[in-house]
Amino acid sequence: MLALLSACSVKQDAGELIPVQTVAAREAALRAFKPWRASGSIAVDSETEGKFNASFAWEASLAGFDIKLFGPLGVQVIHLSEDKNGAQITDRNGSINGDDAQQLLTAALGATVPIVQMQDWAVGLPGDATEIERDKIGRLNSMVVTDDSNGKWNIDFKNYTVQENMYLPKTVLVEGPEVAISLSFKKWGRGVVVDSGRLSIPGVSS
Numbered sequence: 001m002l003a004l005l006s007a008c009s010v011k012q013d014a015g016e017l018i019p020v021q022t023v024a025a026r027e028a029a030l031r032a033f034k035p036w037r038a039s040g041s042i043a044v045d046s047e048t049e050g051k052f053n054a055s056f057a058w059e060a061s062l063a064g065f066d067i068k069l070f071g072p073l074g075v076q077v078i079h080l081s082e083d084k085n086g087a088q089i090t091d092r093n094g095s096i097n098g099d100d101a102q103q104l105l106t107a108a109l110g111a112t113v114p115i116v117q118m119q120d121w122a123v124g125l126p127g128d129a130t131e132i133e134r135d136k137i138g139r140l141n142s143m144v145v146t147d148d149s150n151g152k153w154n155i156d157f158k159n160y161t162v163q164e165n166m167y168l169p170k171t172v173l174v175e176g177p178e179v180a181i182s183l184s185f186k187k188w189g190r191g192v193v194v195d196s197g198r199l200s201i202p203g204v205s206s
Contacts, residue, residue, distance in 0.1 A: 026167075030124060033123060037058065039057050040055070042181065046110055055074075057070070064082040066081040111178035151177040156172070157169050
């Protein structure tokens with residue numbers, strides 16, 4: 001009986017039993033998880049802008065995404081968003097609008113960050129990765145992605161947490177040509193898309 005249970009599920013430290021899925025079934029469930037919201041911390045090491053640490057609030061929907069970075073005492077330092085109407089970034093120097101969030105973020109950081117593809121990496125989807133390594137139950141261990149400028153990105157998934165009977169990344173390391181990023185996800189949840197295309201988070205006014 002114990003052998004049968006271990007073959008059909010994987011036990012987590014917290015005691016959850018998660019049914020074993022095929023890679024295709026797992027990735028279909030992850031894509032259906034959107035819209036989602038997450039919070040945690042980020043460490044960025046840019047060759048041009050140096051190192052900085054922040055906490056983040058990240059929301060993603062089918063229409064786009066909204067990312068806020070907060071410094072000490074919860075002061076917002078960067079707000080980046082993109083939807084069908086375009087992109088906007090706001091920092092201490094003001095707001096800039098454009099057609100592409102990646103271009104706006106590159107200008108702010110002084111390094112290219114494939115922020116659109118990171119919407120997939122955040123939940124453990126490979127996106128356009130061509131070199132993929134998985135663990136024994138099919139979750140992403142590491143992968144390599146080539147961006148539009150032929151830059152190589154190495155992504156390592158250090159550990160996972162459980163949300164709604166799914167494995168979601170807890171720590172993700174992203175290393176590219178000019179920047180290294182460490183993402184630590186502390187909380188995951190779902191958002192509800194409203195008519196404006198933004199996410200409505202239960203208990204939080206818009």
